[in-house]
Amino acid sequence: MSVEPLPFGERLEAVIAAYGRLCVGVDPHASLLASWGYDDSAAGVREFGLRTIDAAAGRAGIVKPQVAFFERHGAAGYAALERVLAEARDAGLLVIADAKRGDIGSSVDAYGEAWLRPGSSLEADAMTISAYQGLGSIEQVMVAAERAGKGLFVLAATSNPEAAAVQRAVLQQSSRAGSTVAGAITAGVVAWNQGRADAAERSLGSIGVVIGATVDLRAAGLDRDGEPPRPGLPVLAPGFGHQGGELRELRTIYGAYSSGVIVSESRSLLAAGPDGLADAVARRVDEVGSVDV
Numbered sequence: 001m002s003v004e005p006l007p008f009g010e011r012l013e014a015v016i017a018a019y020g021r022l023c024v025g026v027d028p029h030a031s032l033l034a035s036w037g038y039d040d041s042a043a044g045v046r047e048f049g050l051r052t053i054d055a056a057a058g059r060a061g062i063v064k065p066q067v068a069f070f071e072r073h074g075a076a077g078y079a080a081l082e083r084v085l086a087e088a089r090d091a092g093l094l095v096i097a098d099a100k101r102g103d104i105g106s107s108v109d110a111y112g113e114a115w116l117r118p119g120s121s122l123e124a125d126a127m128t129i130s131a132y133q134g135l136g137s138i139e140q141v142m143v144a145a146e147r148a149g150k151g152l153f154v155l156a157a158t159s160n161p162e163a164a165a166v167q168r169a170v171l172q173q174s175s176r177a178g179s180t181v182a183g184a185i186t187a188g189v190v191a192w193n194q195g196r197a198d199a200a201e202r203s204l205g206s207i208g209v210v211i212g213a214t215v216d217l218r219a220a221g222l223d224r225d226g227e228p229p230r231p232g233l234p235v236l237a238p239g240f241g242h243q244g245g246e247l248r249e250l251r252t253i254y255g256a257y258s259s260g261v262i263v264s265e266s267r268s269l270l271a272a273g274p275d276g277l278a279d280a281v282a283r284r285v286d287e288v289g290s291v292d293v
């Protein structure tokens, strides 16, 4: 008898209830490796990743390894990442692989298998994904993720300023003609969550979006002034901390999307160094917890 996996949205909700909405980024930049006293090598990113997981476990609920920093070290870097992913999941953390993959459907399906298939050596709980080849290109990954109790965060309005020209462009064709790219992707994800058979029982969907804390949601064509989506929309929110987004502005920035926000920070936490990171995470969990959503 096969047991249905718990939907990612439910797991996310439980983690937020237990630990709050902070996500600790695992971004072993070369400069951070140097200041932490590690070599810029596969062994260095592995030790950096493991120390970060140790500091996050039991204090925060979610971690997000940025896979690029491991990929820099080739096959050995991937082995390091496999270890970090496994240790994080064993520690009970919800793991978002920040892989930002996208392609034609048949190829992006393979990315989905790599990062989300139960038993894969790179298995995470969710991954970041790009739908700039059309939301239809990731449809099968959404289906597979739901089936396995996994989640996706689809890039909608990213935190980097140069993204606006593309993401605020207005669609000429499709049923969402007249929407911005960011608005159409977000509306498509909301509609997907609403289309699940048990949608009425879910308070959070399993497919989310990425909307940076540095973004002006109205200018990006996002419905921040409308009714909150039902089921709630998970929103991975980088851009607080190092990139300048102000935590106390969370509600003002995200409006109707606030209750699904995951505050994702990397450098602002990691700068505390290996000995100060656990305290920095605990402090930030408290600060995030005190913000009104």
Ligand SMILES: O=C(O)c1cc(=O)[nH]c(=O)n1[C@@H]1O[C@H](COP(=O)(O)O)[C@@H](O)[C@H]1O
Residues within 6 Å of the ligand: 025, 027, 066, 098, 128, 157, 158, 159, 160, 210, 211, 212, 236, 238, 239, 240, 241, 242, 243, 264, 265, 266, 267, 268
């Ligand atoms: O998907 C992401 O996590 C992401 C999306 C985005 O719009 N902006 C963004 O900065 N990120 C990632 O979030 C992290 C931000 O790191 P800090 O600026 O150091 O907090 C990096 O790993 C980025 O790759």
